[in-house]
Amino acid sequence: MRREILFGCLLLMFGSLSIALGAFVGINIGTDLLNLPSPEQVVAILRSHQIAHVRLFDADNHLLSALSETEIEVMISVTNEEVLGIGQSPAAAAAWINKNVAAFVPSTNITAIAVGSEVLSTIPHAAPVLVPAMKNLHKSLVSSNLNSQVKVSTPLSMDLIPKPFPPSAATFNSSWDSIISGVLDFLKSTDSFFMLNAYPYFGYVQSSGIFPIEYALFQPLSPVKQIVDPNTLFHYDSMFDAMVDATYNSISAYNLSVIPILVTETGWPWAGGANEQDATVENAETFNNNLIKRVLNGSGPPSQPAIPMNTYIYELFNEDKKPGPLSEKSYGVYFSNGSSVYTFSLDTSGGATANASGGFCVAKKGSDTSSLQDGLNWACGPGQANCSAIQSGQPCYMPDTIENHASYAYNDYYQKMRSVGGTCDFGGTAMITTVDPSNGSCIFTGSTNSSIGGTLTPAFGPEGPPGNASPGQLPDIVVLLLATLVLLIV
Template identity: 75%
Template sequence: AAVVLVPAMNYLHKALVASNLNFQVKVSTPQSLDVIPRPFPPSTATFNSTWNSTIYQLLQFLKNTNSYYMLNAYPYYGYTTGNGIFPIDYALFRPLPSVKQIVDPNTLSHYNSMFDAMVDATYYAIDAFNISGIPIIVTETGWPWLGGANEPDATVENAETFNNNLIRHVLNDSGPPSQPTIPINTYIYELFNEDKRPGPVSEKSWGIFFTNGTAVYTLSLSSSNRITGNSSVTYCVVKQNVDSGKLQEGLNWACGQGGANCTAIQQGQPCYIPDTYQNHASYAYNDYYQKMRSAGGTCDFDGTATTTTVDPSYGSCIFTGR
């Protein structure tokens, strides 16, 4: 099948050109991260040499047609098959303490999420063919919410945390360390559970919705909350990739001496999940900022916070803004 892949893509492209649709419709094909045997460290990643001929033809096609490399990237599998090498916080986009920072020893780039490292590994593998300028789209990523006895990390809490943190992560329109100016367009796998799918329990349990249409957990598609008509409404939120120790200090101050109302981020309350310093500190910082800005209160918190016109509210967790 591999030998006919690129010729088939060429036929499709020629049909689009003949219909004058080649600028509106691009031709590509999703690739599993498995075609890169050793994705870490990203800077040394290369494609499986068995597929070199096909991959090279594919990359040349994508380059020549201004198309995209489609990547299926699953930190869930990277974590569960990693034999404890990487902490689960790294897979779930949670902040890592400074002593556990993940660093590429060759480039000294810091990776705050396994997701970014997977994308960067693919960029470096493409670069190994001396080809550049092909943006990557993540066509599948997600986290299962249920697993069997040997799948303890497939939980509703982890799935909700991963997907909500993923959305927040990609909404900043930045890329991985090697390509910071290229946003990572991403598709979540998947909308509905496939309850008849064979294999482990987790294979049936990637959906955001049950087959009857009810939600498995709350997902915040925050882009729908972007402020378009009233840019004067501002919020105070945590900056990306801030040290968790500084966030904890800022959170403690805001909820204590700062006088912020932090009830909503307590366990069982609407803003508790995702249970991360990033999420909790954003809520506390914003509550303090909205109450105290008229009296000179700022959105700084030792350099860990910034103002935004993007409403960070999600589900029943509401951030006040003015």
């Protein structure tokens, strides 16, 4: 039995959108930015970063055409503006399906339709037609013989659960009972999934210090900070798990069998205004990389451990045209030229961001500053590393820290000298990572980002501000796969 479970976990890493087939992390694609790449360039970015699942906030036909023959699984969306018309007219629903689904499948791998976005929270006047809209679309899919391939659901917000902790006592806002009951009945009858938008960033900020930030960032909690549901005694290692479990418990109040939850949005902003001190590059990098590790281990939250928490990160690009605070414009994990805002990878093959040498040489976090300075001086002097990129005004100068500059210099030396015995040590201040530390316009020696994996020109729009990241670590997914295989053999 243990072997079967472990083998199942291995399969989860390569699953499709079907909840039953495995765990995945996808990404949302918003288009509200000044320098939006062309559809072909967007797809090139997706492919170069090995992104296999995307959610569109509309059904842009140009992008759907560009996604043809890529095998990328695509969730398209009915915009909030379209919900009323589709909910009131079966003919409008049929026309929408014909234009945006039937015209593209099977060459474009459309697997789901998100009907609106947080309709009950953002456009409550449309609530009465939400379920009719979902039913009209599903009937049109049945007529086109596409209902087995394309699921229909609607993303709902955690705002609908007034008190999400403890998860075991969570319930939906009772004023929406009839609508939510209709949504759940529809999902159950069509074998679909519950779409949830869950942001620990907001949960943490709004908790006013009740919860430690480690809890929001998937970081280990000290014994005195353990989060335990007093009713079930379940331990929650992350706010994300607790949010998903709060939703499962809210669904259970309707006396239905379990409906799998698909997290359609989550993320953490990497920049914010003066009153948004938790919106930082370090926190965003930590959250998203830990989220990926958490989801790809294939297990669910404490109450539903057998159901993977498939998730879409918000979002691919920074949408600088969006209204609101700076944080709203700063969720993107890539700049519009395809380079990473910070160390980040969804590559489940483990090879897209690592160079042929087997890794990049970077400074160890927390190393003594004077030792790092000595290592930097040696690399740029006797080591003959090319340190021009970390000079003032150059792409890798910012952030202006010893750790950042040492990482660049260490890596440049290592990539050039490893074939003749050069090592990555520098007095114990260096380490090998398989994750490409390049960010923005700062491209580390040996990186494939200089040509975006050979599939793009170096840039097709203004690059974001360089140097927003420190060389963090995301464990190589290949290591996780090998570890699983070892367990299978044992």
